[in-house]
Amino acid sequence: MAKLELIRNFCIIAHIDHGKSTLADRLLELTGTVAKRDLQEQLLDGMDLERERGITIKSHPVRMEYAAGDGNTYELNLIDTPGHVDFAYEVSRSLGACEGALLLIDATQGVQAQTVANVNLAFKQNLKVIPVINKIDLPAANLELCYEQMEEVLALPREEALCVSGKTGEGVKELLEAVVSRIPHPELLDIPGTAALIFDSNYDTYRGVVNYVRVKNGTFRRGTRIRLFNNGIESEVKEVGFFSPEMRAADELTAGSVGYLLPNLKSPSDTKMGDTITDVKDPCPEPLPGFKEVRPMVFSGIYPIDTADYEQLKASMGKLQLNDAAFLYQAETSAALGFGFRCGFLGLLHMEIIQERLRREYNCDIIATYPSVIYNVYMKSGEMIPVDNPVFLPxxxxxxxxxxxxINCHIMIPSEYIGDVMNLVMSKRGICTNTVSVDARHVIITAEIPMHEILIDFHDKLKSMTRGYGSMDYEPAGYRADKLVKLDILVNGEPVDAFSSIVHTDMAYGRGRQLAERLKDVIPPQMFQIAIQAAVGGKVIARESIRAMRKDVLAKCYGGDITRKRKLLEKQKEGKKRMKQIGQVNIPQEAFVAVLKATETNS
Known part of the structure; x- marks a missing residue:
């Protein structure tokens, strides 16, 4: 184990898709951590989904040995972090395990909204930030713009910036020297006892819970009896080690090191990200600061398309939750869709990824209902009821x-799109609170927007209207009362719970009309006329009718008086009326899939 003076703990932070994982590949290659024959692109991104989308979903630590120019060999612990706003808590915990951060700026795009948010997180944790301008090998690179924005937006002097190319490896050697010389070595805490911070955890089918830890004080060895602060659980350590980048067992983990710890725990819910581990024989008096429970922000129902797959879906969700503690689910039933689950997610990208993983990794055919958020419903009796499903609205x-x-939304865009983006914010019931010019060509708009309004298509519209140059970041900003109502869809007089949603009064009519029109197209005609109605409370605000399938009863009636034809039509009319009283409309599963998918893409 290296001495404290020869350890450097750092992470790479950046906006999504600015080249974090590619730069990490070059660092692994240059330090010889991974043999040339084992190198592959985005080595630290283990999931197919991460590689395919070019995003990091889970943070991945790795230890590198680097022989620096001063003659010493340093232990460099790199933690690759996610860039997307949904995983901000994971980023903040990873920062808590470091003393420094490499701030990556794309030379072709400059500073983006998430860059600003991540820098602020790093400054709050008092980290040494080294600005790094990446992708300098591209013809579209604009270094002057990056320098200007760094000084204006991030208040970082241009002299501190390093220029590298994660793709070609240019400037990476100088970057490693800067890590050694500029980032401070870890220091012991001024409290007694042994303590380690859990900045991530994983679940191994054969070995149980794997905790990713940064040791702050003391030493952890195999056989050490440990206690978790969050729930008081005690356990014995089966193994300690580090990542290189695969797990490698070691004799001990000393203060300042980053590695993994295998306690004798079988349930992933026993450990929480941000919790503190201490030695039972040499306990620290208080937990390390910064721990908080991660709470889901977005809820959606997930149902199997074939009801016979319910048990398989249940088992798949259980396995998925083992590796993603922020994903919550509980069983629920829908009159329309049968048995399924109410699931909670950190945000929209998180929801999309979970659904995609269920489809790919576990081969589940699923349908997801319209996403919603948690509403606080205050009753006249003084009671407050949290509602995450419109069906349960009192x-x-x-x-x-x-x-x-x-939410407080920070949107960074080129100046020429400011009018369009402000109109988009207002169409989503948002209020623009502040506009700041970043440089001659970019502005940051700060807006307050109801979270429900950005759930479906806000990000897509922002990207399309700014030709891909707009970026956004958001954080929760509390709750606000508004005129909200429950919109019900009735088919043949019966409410269909899968299509219920909570909407603003002003938007209820448009959304009700839209849903009724879509349903009219996908529900097949029956033997009697079907009314599709959108209702708020008891009041119908939109209606569409599906015509009845009719038998031509006049075909056998040729010639004669008109009364003969009328008599046959009246007889048919009576039969239709009687059929309607006892008839039920079975909405096919394909109709639900079609409407819910269309709602996601076009709403």
């Missing part, structure tokens, strides 16, 4: 007010 007569979650 009777409107007993509701005093409904509060919805609001």
């Amino acid at each position: 009777d409107p007569s007993g509701i005093e007010r409904i509060e919805e979650p609001i």
Whole structure:
């Protein structure tokens, strides 16, 4: 184990798709951590989904040995972090395990919204930030713009910036020297006892829970009796080690090191990200700061398309939760879709990834209902009920007010699109609170927007109207009361719970009309006329009708008086009326899939 003075712990932070994983590949190659024959692109991104989308979903630590120019060999612990806003807590925990951060800026795009958010997180943790301009080998690279934005937006002097290319390896050697010389070595805490921070955890089918830790004080060895601060659980350590980049067992983990710890725990819910581990024989008096429970922000129902697959879906979700503690689910039933689960996610990207993993890794054919957020419903009796599913909204007569979650959204765009983006924010019931010019060509708009409004297509519209140059970042900003109502869809007089949603009064009519029109196209005609209605409370606000399939009863009636034809038509009319009283409309599964998919893409 290296001395404290020869250890450097750092992470790479950046906006999504600015080249973090590619730069990590070059660092692994240059330090000889991975043999040339084993190198592959985005080595630290283990999931197919991460490689395919070019995003990091889970943080990956790795230890590198580097022989520096001063003659010493340093232990460099790199933690590759996710860039997307949904995983901000994971980024903050990874930063808590480091003393320094490499801030990556794309030479072709400059500073983006998420760059600003991640820099602020790093400054809050008092980390040494080294600005790195990546992708300098591209013809579209604009170094002057990057320098200008660094000084204006991030308040970092241009002299500190390093220029590298993660693809070609240019400037990476100088970057490693800067890590050694500029990032401070870890220091012991001024509290007694042994302590380590859990910055991530994983689940291995054969070995149980694997905790990724940064040791702050003391030493952990095999056989050490440990205690978790969050729940007081005690356990014995089966193995300690480090990542290189695969797991490699070691004799001990000393203060300042980053590695893994295998306690004798079988349930992943026993450990929480950000928790503190201490030695039972040499305990620290208080937990390390910064721990908080991760709470889901977005909820959606996930149902198997074939009801016979329910048990398989249940088992798949259980396995998925083992490796993603932020994903929550509980069983629920829908009159329309049968048995399924109510699932909670950190955000939209997280929801998309979980659904994609269920389809790919576990071969589940699933359908997801319209996503919603948690509303605080205040009753006239003074009671407050949290509602994450529109079906459970209480009777409107007993509701005093409904509060919805609001987010503070920071949108960075080229100046020429400012009018379009402001119109987009206002169309989503948002309020623009501030506009700051970053440089001659870019502005940052700060807006307060109800979270429900950005769930489906806000990010896509922002990207398309700014030709891909717009970027956004958001954080929760509490709750605000508004005129919200439950929109029900009735088919033949019966409400269909899968299509229920909570909407703003002003938007209820448009959304109701849109859903009714879509359903009219996908529900097949029956033997009687079907009414599709959108209703708020007891009031119908939109209606479409599906015509009845008719038998030509006049075909056998040729010639004669008109009364003969009328008599046959009246007889048919009576039969239709009687059929309607006892008839039920079975909405086919394909109709649900078609409408919910269309809602996701076009709403």
